[in-house]
Amino acid sequence: MKFSKKQSDILNEIIISRRDIRGNNFTNKKIKRKKLNQILQAGLNAPSVGFSQPWKFIVIEDEAIKNRVYDNFKEEYKSSKKHFKNIPIYETLKLEGIKEAPVNIAVYYKKSKKKILGQTSQKLMGRYSVVCAIQNMWLMARSLNIGIGWVSILKPKKINKILAISKEYELVGYLCVGYPKEFFDTPELETLQWDKKQKFDSVVFWV
Amino acid sequence: MKFSKKQSDILNEIIISRRDIRGNNFTNKKIKRKKLNQILQAGLNAPSVGFSQPWKFIVIEDEAIKNRVYDNFKEEYKSSKKHFKNIPIYETLKLEGIKEAPVNIAVYYKKSKKKILGQTSQKLMGRYSVVCAIQNMWLMARSLNIGIGWVSILKPKKINKILAISKEYELVGYLCVGYPKEFFDTPELETLQWDKKQKFDSVVFWV
Numbered sequence: 001m002k003f004s005k006k007q008s009d010i011l012n013e014i015i016i017s018r019r020d021i022r023g024n025n026f027t028n029k030k031i032k033r034k035k036l037n038q039i040l041q042a043g044l045n046a047p048s049v050g051f052s053q054p055w056k057f058i059v060i061e062d063e064a065i066k067n068r069v070y071d072n073f074k075e076e077y078k079s080s081k082k083h084f085k086n087i088p089i090y091e092t093l094k095l096e097g098i099k100e101a102p103v104n105i106a107v108y109y110k111k112s113k114k115k116i117l118g119q120t121s122q123k124l125m126g127r128y129s130v131v132c133a134i135q136n137m138w139l140m141a142r143s144l145n146i147g148i149g150w151v152s153i154l155k156p157k158k159i160n161k162i163l164a165i166s167k168e169y170e171l172v173g174y175l176c177v178g179y180p181k182e183f184f185d186t187p188e189l190e191t192l193q194w195d196k197k198q199k200f201d202s203v204v205f206w207v
Numbered sequence: 208m209k210f211s212k213k214q215s216d217i218l219n220e221i222i223i224s225r226r227d228i229r230g231n232n233f234t235n236k237k238i239k240r241k242k243l244n245q246i247l248q249a250g251l252n253a254p255s256v257g258f259s260q261p262w263k264f265i266v267i268e269d270e271a272i273k274n275r276v277y278d279n280f281k282e283e284y285k286s287s288k289k290h291f292k293n294i295p296i297y298e299t300l301k302l303e304g305i306k307e308a309p310v311n312i313a314v315y316y317k318k319s320k321k322k323i324l325g326q327t328s329q330k331l332m333g334r335y336s337v338v339c340a341i342q343n344m345w346l347m348a349r350s351l352n353i354g355i356g357w358v359s360i361l362k363p364k365k366i367n368k369i370l371a372i373s374k375e376y377e378l379v380g381y382l383c384v385g386y387p388k389e390f391f392d393t394p395e396l397e398t399l400q401w402d403k404k405q406k407f408d409s410v411v412f413w414v
Contacts (some may be wrong), residue, residue, distance in 0.1 A: 001220065001224050001390065002352055003217075003220075003221065003349070003350045003351070003352060007217050007220075007221070007350060008245075008347070008350035008351050010210075010214050010217050010218070011217070011218060011221055011346060011347060011350045012245070012249070012347070013208065013210075013214075014210065014214070014218055015249055015252050015253075015343055015346075015347070016252050017208050018254065020254055037407070038215075038219070040407070040411050041407065042219070042222055044405065044407060044410065044411075045222050045223050046222075046342070047225065047227055047342075047345065047357065049357075049359055050396065050401070050402075051394055051396035051397060051401055051402045052402065053402070053404075053405045053410070055410055056410050056411075056412070057410060057411045057412070058412050058413075058414060059411065059412065059413045059414070060414050061413070061414070062414050065414060076327070076328045079327070080327040080328065083322035083327055084322070084324070090324070093324075095324075095325065115290035115291070117291070117297070117300075117302075117396075117401070118302065118359040118360060119359065120283070120286070120287040120290055120360065121283045121287065121359065121360050121361055121362055121363075122359050122361070122363065124331070124334065125359045127331065127335075128334075128335075128338045128341075128379070128380070131335045131338035131339060131342070132338060132341070132342045132345075134339070135253070135254075135338070135339045135342035135343065136222055136342065136346075138254065138339075139218060139222075139343075139346070140215070140218060140219070140222070142210070143210045143214060143215035143218045144210070144215055145209055145210060150254065150256075152256055152325040152326065152328065152329050152332045153325060153327065153328050154328055154329070155328055156328075156329065163414065172335070173335070183208065187258055189257065189258035189324075190258060194257070194258055194324070195257075195258045195259065195260070197260075198251060198260045200244070200247070200248065200251060203251065203260070203262055203263050203264060204247050204251075204263075204264045204266065205263070205264070205265050205266065206265075206266045206268070207265060207266070207267050207268070207269050207272060207370065
């Protein structure tokens with residue numbers, strides 16, 4: 001299959017308009033099962049080291065579970081604050097959307113007992129495959145006008161406990177999924193001047 | 208911006224027709240600088256934890272450097288073989304395209320001295336951001352009919368040495384980039400029955 005410039009431009013539009021959706025920017029509009037499946041299927045179609053497909057996706061709609069995950073966020077957030085005590089804006093940031101998003105998806109890496117092709121020199125490769133799946137999901141969601149927010153201020157082992165997942169699995173990403181009120185033009189942390197967008201020539205080098 | 212079903216379907220086509228390109232499936236057709244820049248720009252437009260954008264891209268066209276990277280592959284590959292000695296097919300697999308691909312890109316994670324927003328509970332988050340950049344690049348390349356192969360049988364510290372990159376940076380992905388003769392319909396490792404494609408219901412669970 002050969003793609004045209006127009007098709008490549010559409011991918012570019014999806015990439016540049018993808019945002020990390022947070023807090024009350026989520027609406028409670030229900031996501032149809034078909035669309036949720038399309039997002040998950042994009043994850044299953046990601047590349048993986050040695051075709052190991054070392055992933056597992058837990059789709060969470062249960063409010064009681066979301067509440068327990070949120071409690072863990074609060075705990076981790078509280079302990080994170082000491083690192084940013086000189087930056088007052090940190091306390092005003094909305095860093096998750098666990099309860100506001102109608103759906104959460106916990107994306108797990110399955111550790112392997114046997115050696116994996118391509119993972120003999122770099123042991124993080126399996127986890128990286130799971131991240132490729134998440135990025136596929138994020139783009140697919142955006143193309144369906146659905147937002148995703150990746151919450152990383154969580155203790156993976158605690159989330160395993162809440163979800164009753166065995167130690168064989170390691171949490172890679174915890175995603176809040178839902179229709180947003182708005183996809184902002186620029187990342188919120190850029191708007192808030194938390195950091196500047198990096199210039200091409202400051203991170204790309206040629207040898 | 209609201210995307211249509213047609214646009215979402217195009218993204219799906221790009222996702223499902225992306226392949227990991229290897230060995231002599233690469234042609235030596237030159238990649239125009241403009242297209243290479245589009246691929247790299249897709250990386251720069253990836254999400255990153257706390258908007259930290261902790262990446263650095265080294266574009267390698269120098270044959271002497273590629274040869275030294277290939278030497279490291281050979282060494283790592285040799286030592287990987289002991290893990291697969293009961294699987295004769297392992298020795299027949301083509302696991303890289305370092306010299307065949309006209310361009311290689313080493314994608315680095317920049318460790319931070321200061322604490323990063325969102326990286327206080329999960330220290331791998333910065334590396335995961337770099338993987339999101341790689342997956343964006345892989346899809347953008349595919350949409351431009353350019354192939355990428357991710358080579359993971361390399362010793363990151365050795366690659367730093369070859370590229371004269373300081374320890375502050377850690378190699379996440381080493382990519383071979385070029386026009387392929389063909390994008391196969393199915394992953395080669397699936398065709399070779401190295402492993403089966405996972406079924407949706409075997410990895411997706413609902414709570």
